[in-house]
Amino acid sequence: MLSIKNLQAKIGDKQILNGINLEVKAGEVHAIMGPNGSGKSTLASVLAGREDYEVVQGEVEFQGQNLLDMAPEDRARAGVFLAFQYPVEIPGVSTINFMKTAVNQILKSRGQQPLDAVSFLKIMKEKMKLVDIDQSLLNRSLNEGFSGGEKKRNEIFQMAMLEPKLAILDETDSGLDIDALKIVAHGVNKLRTKSNAVIVVTHYQRLLDYIIPDFVHVLYKGKIVKSGTKDLALELEAKGYDWIKDEVAVA
Amino acid sequence: MSVTVKEKNASAEVKNLIDKSVSLNPAVISIRKEALEAFQKLGLPDKKAEEYRHTPITSLLQRDFDYDALLSKPSDLDPKEYFIPSVKGNIIVLINGVYSSAHSSVISPADEVHITNLSEALAGGDTMALEHFAKYADVKSDAFTAWNTASWNHGVFIRIPENAIVQTPILIYHIHDARAGQVMSASRNLFVIGRHSEVTIIEKFDSAGLSHHFSNTVTEAVVSENAHLELYSIQNDAGSRYQVGLTHIHQAGSSLVNTFTFTLNGKLIRNNLQLSLDGEGIESHMFGLYLITDDTVADNHTTVDHRKPNSFSNEIYKGIMDGNSKGVFNGKIYVRPQAQKTNAFQSNKNILLSDKATVNTKPQLEIWADDVKCSHGCTTGQLDSEALFYLQTRGINKETARAMMLYAFAIEVLNNVKHAELKTYIDQLVSERLHTNF
Numbered sequence: 001m002l003s004i005k006n007l008q009a010k011i012g013d014k015q016i017l018n019g020i021n022l023e024v025k026a027g028e029v030h031a032i033m034g035p036n037g038s039g040k041s042t043l044a045s046v047l048a049g050r051e052d053y054e055v056v057q058g059e060v061e062f063q064g065q066n067l068l069d070m071a072p073e074d075r076a077r078a079g080v081f082l083a084f085q086y087p088v089e090i091p092g093v094s095t096i097n098f099m100k101t102a103v104n105q106i107l108k109s110r111g112q113q114p115l116d117a118v119s120f121l122k123i124m125k126e127k128m129k130l131v132d133i134d135q136s137l138l139n140r141s142l143n144e145g146f147s148g149g150e151k152k153r154n155e156i157f158q159m160a161m162l163e164p165k166l167a168i169l170d171e172t173d174s175g176l177d178i179d180a181l182k183i184v185a186h187g188v189n190k191l192r193t194k195s196n197a198v199i200v201v202t203h204y205q206r207l208l209d210y211i212i213p214d215f216v217h218v219l220y221k222g223k224i225v226k227s228g229t230k231d232l233a234l235e236l237e238a239k240g241y242d243w244i245k246d247e248v249a250v251a
Numbered sequence: 252m253s254v255t256v257k258e259k260n261a262s263a264e265v266k267n268l269i270d271k272s273v274s275l276n277p278a279v280i281s282i283r284k285e286a287l288e289a290f291q292k293l294g295l296p297d298k299k300a301e302e303y304r305h306t307p308i309t310s311l312l313q314r315d316f317d318y319d320a321l322l323s324k325p326s327d328l329d330p331k332e333y334f335i336p337s338v339k340g341n342i343i344v345l346i347n348g349v350y351s352s353a354h355s356s357v358i359s360p361a362d363e364v365h366i367t368n369l370s371e372a373l374a375g376g377d378t379m380a381l382e383h384f385a386k387y388a389d390v391k392s393d394a395f396t397a398w399n400t401a402s403w404n405h406g407v408f409i410r411i412p413e414n415a416i417v418q419t420p421i422l423i424y425h426i427h428d429a430r431a432g433q434v435m436s437a438s439r440n441l442f443v444i445g446r447h448s449e450v451t452i453i454e455k456f457d458s459a460g461l462s463h464h465f466s467n468t469v470t471e472a473v474v475s476e477n478a479h480l481e482l483y484s485i486q487n488d489a490g491s492r493y494q495v496g497l498t499h500i501h502q503a504g505s506s507l508v509n510t511f512t513f514t515l516n517g518k519l520i521r522n523n524l525q526l527s528l529d530g531e532g533i534e535s536h537m538f539g540l541y542l543i544t545d546d547t548v549a550d551n552h553t554t555v556d557h558r559k560p561n562s563f564s565n566e567i568y569k570g571i572m573d574g575n576s577k578g579v580f581n582g583k584i585y586v587r588p589q590a591q592k593t594n595a596f597q598s599n600k601n602i603l604l605s606d607k608a609t610v611n612t613k614p615q616l617e618i619w620a621d622d623v624k625c626s627h628g629c630t631t632g633q634l635d636s637e638a639l640f641y642l643q644t645r646g647i648n649k650e651t652a653r654a655m656m657l658y659a660f661a662i663e664v665l666n667n668v669k670h671a672e673l674k675t676y677i678d679q680l681v682s683e684r685l686h687t688n689f
């Protein structure tokens with residue numbers, strides 16, 4: 001589904017991604033871990049199409065399409081979703097309103113009929129239940145004054161609404177209490193099918209207790225320096241990153 | 252043979268205009284005379300004049316107008332196409348500054364609303380009109396006010412008696428017919444709202460034709476104790492409009508005033524809005540929205556004068572500048588020594604959409620009392636690129652995302668419009684302007 005080859009990206013003069021290779025197949029869950037500042041969010045942003053980053057080399061293919069050639073909205077319409085590490089606050093734009101616009105523009109791009117108000121509301125109610133989010137929150141200005149946990153839940157609500165093929169969750173677990181973590185994980189698991197895939201960026205094993213990954217990768221200094229199964233996450237939890245840094249230094 | 256080059260001088264041309272405008276009103280002859288003297292003393296503001304520093308109105312009046320060829324014949328324009336279809340109410344039409352009884356219609360009962368041509372009211376000895384006319388708009392500090400006061404012949408006099416809750420709004424359509432040539436008008440309004448009364452007044456400015464036209468309007472509004480005025484100004488003239496307008500509102504104790512100034516089009520629009528809070532327990536809100544593009548200049552100069560204790564004023568002006576347009580905001584807040592416990596807030600926020608668009612914003616607080624709460628803030632920036640990206644990652648195209656954010660920016664002002672149909676109407680204007688067809 002997603003194939004990243006030798007991806008290198010920079011912002012300004014600073015190169016942040018130094019040749020990333022990653023294959024994600026339908027039905028898989030990949031966890032990306034790694035120390036602060038190693039480039040995890042940068043990778044997520046580049047995949048979602050943030051223009052501030054300049055791709056200097058490499059290829060990204062998503063379902064046979066060259067992802068890097070596409071505008072962010074076209075990537076979303078093709079089925080890529082990014083749950084932001086730091087969701088943006090937009091005063092005056094409510095989640096409900098902009099989700100309606102988003103859903104309908106996506107449907108239109110696929111040659112489908114837009115949803116009328118009633119069907120939209122029905123779907124919305126379902127998805128709200130899935131992530132246990134209150135409508136009053138969705139009526140408010142997007143993320144403005146939301147608590148950290150509310151912002152993250154709102155991201156998953158949006159993901160549920162858009163039903164992406166590939167969801168990239170950038171530290172969706174940070175700032176969540178245990179109950180919220182379970183709810184979010186439950187929401188993600190509910191949306192998992194054989195035909196979609198998830199990349200979870202996280203620092204903690206506790207999320208991976210609920211969303212069990214097929215593969216775990218360690219990103220360090222803009223490169224994937226180690227890949228393994230879910231056991232790798234447990235090992236990292238126990239030992240930290242020093243041993244990996246040492247391995248990299250030796251190599 | 253010697254050739255004399257006639258140097259065009261706008262102040263001299265205007266002086267001629269004033270001289271030509273014969274007064275219909277013996278009652279106000281001395282006021283006119285004083286105003287003329289003030290005008291001659293002041294002259295039109297030059298480039299260095301502080302109050303008009305960013306607004307080159309005088310040089311444009313010099314460059315773009317031919318004072319010997321100004322239209323003077325009556326217009327046969329049908330004003331209906333400029334009416335707001337969904338907002339029914341008492342309708343007053345001024346064409347080229349001339350009060351048109353034929354196109355005006357007052358539907359409110361006479362004991363609720365009294366509307367006439369101001370010059371008739373003064374000539375007829377209306378005591379309210381005589382008591383308040385020219386008491387608030389200061390001819391000595393502004394040449395345009397002096398010009399207006401010295402030369403006006405038509406305008407709207409609205410008197411609301413005490414205890415009248417006027418449900419039907421009053422719409423004043425200021426239309427210039429610039430099809431056959433250039434137009435200049437100086438109309439004069441006076442609104443007197445009685446105690447415990449309530450009224451909504453909507454002014455709209457339009458034009459027909461392509462010639463340059465200039466309007467110099469002065470409105471004085473007296474809002475008595477416990478009265479409530481909602482005053483709207485809708486400036487969306489696609490023609491070549493130059494305009495300087497002064498609205499001075501004098502508020503008595505416990506009165507409530509909400510003003511709205513929407514500037515969406517025109518060549519150069521200068522709004523002088525002055526509120527005198529001359530009593531206690533007053534509440535005043537001034538809302539402004541300017542969405543401009545091309546070469547439009549929109550200049551809002553506002554003054555809130557807290558003269559007595561315990562009043563509250565709140566000002567929110569927002570602007571979006573595209574193309575070569577230029578926004579100007581100047582907000583003066585005066586808190587007099589005796590005006591303790593004043594609450595005064597001011598905010599001016601701007602978004603620049605193009606490299607060539609500019610804005611000059613200047614808060615000016617002069618506070619002589621010590622126990623007051625005052626705050627002001629102004630921001631100028633581009634659209635938040637991170638927010639745009641966020642919306643795009645949800646599948647919304649860039650244009651829509653942009654429009655959504657601009658609309659969200661404007662909504663803060665729109666949301667305060669109370670009259671439902673008017674709100675819908677302005678909402679549509681704003682949406683069209685921002686291309687928010689999502």
Ligand SMILES: Nc1ncnc2c1ncn2[C@@H]1O[C@H](COP(=O)(O)OP(=O)(O)OP(=O)(O)O)[C@@H](O)[C@H]1O
Pocket residue numbers: 011012014016034035036037038039040041042043085
């Ligand atoms: N706009 C920018 N200008 C300069 N450097 C940047 C910019 N954005 C990111 N960086 C740098 O790129 C590096 C990678 O940042 P990134 O956010 O991708 O890290 P991360 O792995 O997600 O970290 P964390 O675990 O803390 O979220 C950091 O050193 C960061 O400072």
Ligand SMILES: [Mg+2]
Pocket residue numbers: 040041042085170171
């Ligand atoms: Mg990060």
